[in-house]
Amino acid sequence: MRKLATMLAGVAIAMPLAAAAQDAAGTAKKDSYRFLIVPKVVHPWFDKVNDGAQMAAEALQAQTGADIEIVYSAPQTADVVQQVQIVESAISTRPDGIAIDLLDPSGNRGSLEAAQGQDIPLVIFDSVPPEGMDIPYIGSDFCEQAKIASRRLVEVLGGEGEVAIMMGVPTAPNHSIRAECHREVFAEHEGITVVAEGIDNDSIEIAQQQAAAIMQANPDLKGWVASDAAGPIGIGQAIVEAGKEDQVTLVGLDNLPEMLDMIRSGVADSSSASQPELQGYWSVMLLWAQATGAPVPDYLDTGNAFLTKDNVDG
Amino acid sequence: MPTDTTAQARAPSALSILIRNPLAGVFVALTVIFAISALISPYFLTGYNMSVIARGLAFVGLVTIAQSSLMILGELDLSLGTIGGLCGVVSGMLMVQAGLPWGVALVLALMLGMALGFVNGFLVTSLGLHSLVLTIGTAGIYGGAILVLTKGVAITGIPQGIQFLGRGDVLGLPVPFLIMLVVLAIALFLTLKTPMGRYMYAIGNNAAAARMLGIRVDRIRLLVFTFAGMLSALAGLLMVARLGTAQPSIGQTWVLAPIAAAVIGGVATTGGIGSPLGAIFGAGIIAIIENIIVLFGVSPYWQGVVSGAIVVLAISFDALSRRYLRRDGA
Known part of the structure; x- marks a missing residue:
C-alpha cells in the first residue's frame, strides 16, 4: 500500500513535469517541414536568397534529421496582385x-x-511588415545601406555636381526607404543637386532606358545612385553605351555578378551591398524556430557590405 | 410516317448533344484539367483553394467577358487592362483624397470606364482606325495617366465599406466571383437572346453585309466598346476593394490573358464566332493552371513553360474536337 502511494505520488509529480517539457518553447517536433519562399519577382538577387534558404534547409536536415523542403515560388512580374495570388494558393x-x-x-x-488566420508562421525578409502586424522581419538597415552609397558618391564628387537617383519599384518599401535616404544625404550638401529620378521597376532593361534618357536630358550629370539591385546594372550599361565612364560616377547597390564585374572593370566606383544569402538562410531558421514553438526576435539585421575594387574578390 | 421506333433511333442522345455543342471541347478540357489537378494535389479541392481560384478568376473574368464581346464583333481592345487600372486609381483618389462616399466614387469610376471605352469606340468608328492599333496607343495614354496621377505610389486608406466587394463572401462564394457570374448572365442574355446579340455576330461575320442589311454597325460597336470599358472599370474597382489599396500595377496582367482565355474558349479573333461563356471556361483553365503550378511548387523558371504547354494542349484538344465534329456532321 505504501509502495502504491509512493508510486502514485511519483506519477503525480512526473505528469506536470512531462507536460511542462512538452509545452516548453522550441520543443514541438515534426519529421518534415515545408517552407515557402516568395520573393518580389523572378530575379537573380532572389536566387541568392533561395541559395541561402537551401543552405539553411541542409543545415537543419543535418542537425535534426527532419526532412526540410524549400519551395521557391516567384511572381513572373513585380505585381502585388500576382504575389497575393501566389500566397493565397x-x-x-x-x-x-x-x-x-x-x-x-x-x-x-x-x-x-x-x-495568420490559419496559424502559418510568417517571416518577412528585405522588407517591413504592414503597419500593426506582428511578423518577424529580416533585412539590412535599408536606409543605412543607401546612405553608405550616397555618402560615397558625395565624397567622390568632392561635394559638388548634378546627381540622379534610380528608384526601383516605388511601392516597394525597401526601395522607397533607400530613395528617401539618398535624398536626405544629398540635401545635406549644398553643392549637390538631384536633377532627375527614374523608376526602373527592378528591371535592368528599364533602368538602362531610363538612365540613357536622363543622361541625354542632363549632359552635366556627374553621378548615380540606385535603390534596387537591377538599377545600377542598367545604369552601368547606359554609361558604357554613352561612353561616359570617365564623366559619370556610379555607386551601385547589392552584389549581383554584373555589379561586381562593373566594379572590377571600373564602370562602377563601388557598391553598398545587402547580403541576400544571409536573408534567405535566417528566414528559414526563423520559420523553423516558429514551427517548433520557439520565440523569435522581432527584427534580425543581416548587415551591409561596402564593396570596392580592393575587396570585391576578397 | 415514321414509327415511334424510328423516331427514337433518330433522337440525338444527351452525349451527342454535348459533343455537338461548340463549347464541348473547352468544357471537356476544363473538366479534365480540373479532375487531374484534384487527383494529383490533395490541396486542390479544399474549400479555401476553390475560393482562391474563384476570387482570382473573377477579375480577369470580367475583362475576359468584355474582350470576348469585342472579339465577337471582330474588334480587340488592348487598353482594357489600363482602363481597369486607371479607374481603380481614380476611385481610390476619389475615396481617399476627395473624401467622397465609396458608393459615389464607385459610380463615378464606372462612368469613367464607360467614357474611356466610348473614346476607343468613337475613334475606331469615326476615323475607321483598326482597333488593335488604336488601343495600343490609348493603352499607353491610360497607363501613363496612372503614373502621372500616382507617381507610381499606391493609394492607401481605402474605406473598409467597399472592401467587402473584393474580400467578402456570400453563401461561401467570393463576392467578386458572384458579381462576375451576374455580369456573365447579362452578357449571355444580350449576345444570345436579343437582336443586338444577333447583330454583333452578323457584324463580326461580315460588317459590310451587316450594314447593307440595315444594321447600325457603328452604333453597336460604340455600345460594345463602352460596355467593355465599364466592365474593365468594374474589375479595377473590385481589385481595389480586394487589396485595400489602389495599386498602379492593377490591370497590367489583363491585356493578353483575357485574349488567350477567349481564344481557348473558342472565340475567333476574326469575329462572329464564340460566346462569353466559352471565354470564361478559357479563363477558368488559365486560373486553374496558375493555381496548380503554385500547389505543385513548380520552379518559377519553369512556370511559363508549364502553363504555356497546358494552354497549347487545351487549344489542341479543342481544335481536334472541332475537326471531329465537322467530320461527323459531313
Missing part, C-alpha cells in the same frame, strides 16, 4: 511557414492575415 497547401518579400505592405495585408 500556397496557403491551401498548409506549409509550415512562409517567408515573403512584400511588394506592397498594404496590398499584401489581406493574404498575410489569411496565413
Whole structure:
C-alpha cells in the first residue's frame, strides 16, 4: 500500500513535469517541414536568397534529421496582385511557414492575415511588415545601406555636381526607404543637386532606358545612385553605351555578378551591398524556430557590405 | 410516317448533344484539367483553394467577358487592362483624397470606364482606325495617366465599406466571383437572346453585309466598346476593394490573358464566332493552371513553360474536337 502511494505520488509529480517539457518553447517536433519562399519577382538577387534558404534547409536536415523542403515560388512580374495570388494558393497547401518579400505592405495585408488566420508562421525578409502586424522581419538597415552609397558618391564628387537617383519599384518599401535616404544625404550638401529620378521597376532593361534618357536630358550629370539591385546594372550599361565612364560616377547597390564585374572593370566606383544569402538562410531558421514553438526576435539585421575594387574578390 | 421506333433511333442522345455543342471541347478540357489537378494535389479541392481560384478568376473574368464581346464583333481592345487600372486609381483618389462616399466614387469610376471605352469606340468608328492599333496607343495614354496621377505610389486608406466587394463572401462564394457570374448572365442574355446579340455576330461575320442589311454597325460597336470599358472599370474597382489599396500595377496582367482565355474558349479573333461563356471556361483553365503550378511548387523558371504547354494542349484538344465534329456532321 505504501509502495502504491509512493508510486502514485511519483506519477503525480512526473505528469506536470512531462507536460511542462512538452509545452516548453522550441520543443514541438515534426519529421518534415515545408517552407515557402516568395520573393518580389523572378530575379537573380532572389536566387541568392533561395541559395541561402537551401543552405539553411541542409543545415537543419543535418542537425535534426527532419526532412526540410524549400519551395521557391516567384511572381513572373513585380505585381502585388500576382504575389497575393501566389500566397493565397500556397496557403491551401498548409506549409509550415512562409517567408515573403512584400511588394506592397498594404496590398499584401489581406493574404498575410489569411496565413495568420490559419496559424502559418510568417517571416518577412528585405522588407517591413504592414503597419500593426506582428511578423518577424529580416533585412539590412535599408536606409543605412543607401546612405553608405550616397555618402560615397558625395565624397567622390568632392561635394559638388548634378546627381540622379534610380528608384526601383516605388511601392516597394525597401526601395522607397533607400530613395528617401539618398535624398536626405544629398540635401545635406549644398553643392549637390538631384536633377532627375527614374523608376526602373527592378528591371535592368528599364533602368538602362531610363538612365540613357536622363543622361541625354542632363549632359552635366556627374553621378548615380540606385535603390534596387537591377538599377545600377542598367545604369552601368547606359554609361558604357554613352561612353561616359570617365564623366559619370556610379555607386551601385547589392552584389549581383554584373555589379561586381562593373566594379572590377571600373564602370562602377563601388557598391553598398545587402547580403541576400544571409536573408534567405535566417528566414528559414526563423520559420523553423516558429514551427517548433520557439520565440523569435522581432527584427534580425543581416548587415551591409561596402564593396570596392580592393575587396570585391576578397 | 415514321414509327415511334424510328423516331427514337433518330433522337440525338444527351452525349451527342454535348459533343455537338461548340463549347464541348473547352468544357471537356476544363473538366479534365480540373479532375487531374484534384487527383494529383490533395490541396486542390479544399474549400479555401476553390475560393482562391474563384476570387482570382473573377477579375480577369470580367475583362475576359468584355474582350470576348469585342472579339465577337471582330474588334480587340488592348487598353482594357489600363482602363481597369486607371479607374481603380481614380476611385481610390476619389475615396481617399476627395473624401467622397465609396458608393459615389464607385459610380463615378464606372462612368469613367464607360467614357474611356466610348473614346476607343468613337475613334475606331469615326476615323475607321483598326482597333488593335488604336488601343495600343490609348493603352499607353491610360497607363501613363496612372503614373502621372500616382507617381507610381499606391493609394492607401481605402474605406473598409467597399472592401467587402473584393474580400467578402456570400453563401461561401467570393463576392467578386458572384458579381462576375451576374455580369456573365447579362452578357449571355444580350449576345444570345436579343437582336443586338444577333447583330454583333452578323457584324463580326461580315460588317459590310451587316450594314447593307440595315444594321447600325457603328452604333453597336460604340455600345460594345463602352460596355467593355465599364466592365474593365468594374474589375479595377473590385481589385481595389480586394487589396485595400489602389495599386498602379492593377490591370497590367489583363491585356493578353483575357485574349488567350477567349481564344481557348473558342472565340475567333476574326469575329462572329464564340460566346462569353466559352471565354470564361478559357479563363477558368488559365486560373486553374496558375493555381496548380503554385500547389505543385513548380520552379518559377519553369512556370511559363508549364502553363504555356497546358494552354497549347487545351487549344489542341479543342481544335481536334472541332475537326471531329465537322467530320461527323459531313
